[in-house]
Amino acid sequence: MKKAGIISTKGGTGKTTSSTNLGAFVADAGLRTLLIDLDPVQPSGSSYYPLAHEAPGGLYDLLAFNNTDPERIVSRTNIPNLDVIVSNDINNQLNNLLLQAPDGRLRLANLMPAFADQYDLVLFDTQGARSAMLEMVVLASDVALSPLPPNMLAAREFNRGTMHMMAGLHTYSRLGLNIPHINIIINGLDQTADARQIHETVREVFDGNADVSVLDTIVPQAVVFRKAASQGVPAHRLEYSQPSNRQAPSALSIIRSLAIEVFPEWRDRFEAMTEEKVAQIVKGGR
Numbered sequence: 001m002k003k004a005g006i007i008s009t010k011g012g013t014g015k016t017t018s019s020t021n022l023g024a025f026v027a028d029a030g031l032r033t034l035l036i037d038l039d040p041v042q043p044s045g046s047s048y049y050p051l052a053h054e055a056p057g058g059l060y061d062l063l064a065f066n067n068t069d070p071e072r073i074v075s076r077t078n079i080p081n082l083d084v085i086v087s088n089d090i091n092n093q094l095n096n097l098l099l100q101a102p103d104g105r106l107r108l109a110n111l112m113p114a115f116a117d118q119y120d121l122v123l124f125d126t127q128g129a130r131s132a133m134l135e136m137v138v139l140a141s142d143v144a145l146s147p148l149p150p151n152m153l154a155a156r157e158f159n160r161g162t163m164h165m166m167a168g169l170h171t172y173s174r175l176g177l178n179i180p181h182i183n184i185i186i187n188g189l190d191q192t193a194d195a196r197q198i199h200e201t202v203r204e205v206f207d208g209n210a211d212v213s214v215l216d217t218i219v220p221q222a223v224v225f226r227k228a229a230s231q232g233v234p235a236h237r238l239e240y241s242q243p244s245n246r247q248a249p250s251a252l253s254i255i256r257s258l259a260i261e262v263f264p265e266w267r268d269r270f271e272a273m274t275e276e277k278v279a280q281i282v283k284g285g286r
Helices: 015-028 059-065 094-100 104-115 132-140 152-175 193-206 223-231 251-262 264-271 275-282
Strands: 002-006 033-038 051-053 075-077 082-085 121-126 143-148 182-189 212-220
Touching (some): 002 015, 002 132, 015 143, 015 251, 033 132, 059 104, 094 132, 104 132, 132 152, 182 251, 193 212
Parallel strands (some): 002 143
Antiparallel strands (some): 051 075, 075 082
């Protein structure tokens, strides 16, 4: 079971859009996928897709009571193979609980083996603020993804916030824990020359940093991602053909490329997600 944390200490970078669209694409490719929404303030991942079955509990039960019973905490979305543990920490108590618990930042990592037989991939959607919760997600992840807007202010804030947090967690490697490599996703690139120049400058900022890679896949500034979110459907299902009025690739092409780059072990499954295959899924066949 692979575990991926979508992280940033800054809000509004596109974490939920990335986690929900990656999760739906991977699920459509036939992999059993669990999305865990760890944002108590803006739990958008919990309601991004309609629920076919809503469990009575969720994240609070998992982290406060170590409850891993799927009947209690796991809800099913209307997308086959995509389940979700909703954020139900309505009073925002979990962060303080984790700060006081002996196993606080290690709790999620310790609970994950209970899901190993049920899922191929677990995606952690997080709040855009440094907290014990966010640090706990990093320590539970095999890989970390961090969406980054293509501007220098965002790059500097990433260095001050996310990279500073990661540096503070390296002491946990002495306990045998893996500190994941960070993969930056350039998110929201428009087609202006200025934006492309800034994008190249952002790449140069992180060039040579052994702890960070800037992924080759770029998520452009495209209406389809906002439209998909408002309709509660995966972007790759909404736009699987190349649009005639846009230079940027289709949403399917973008998400597929991102999935292959982040999870190369499933390349064959993802490459099989062609326009024809997705059209078949959209029309109700698999």
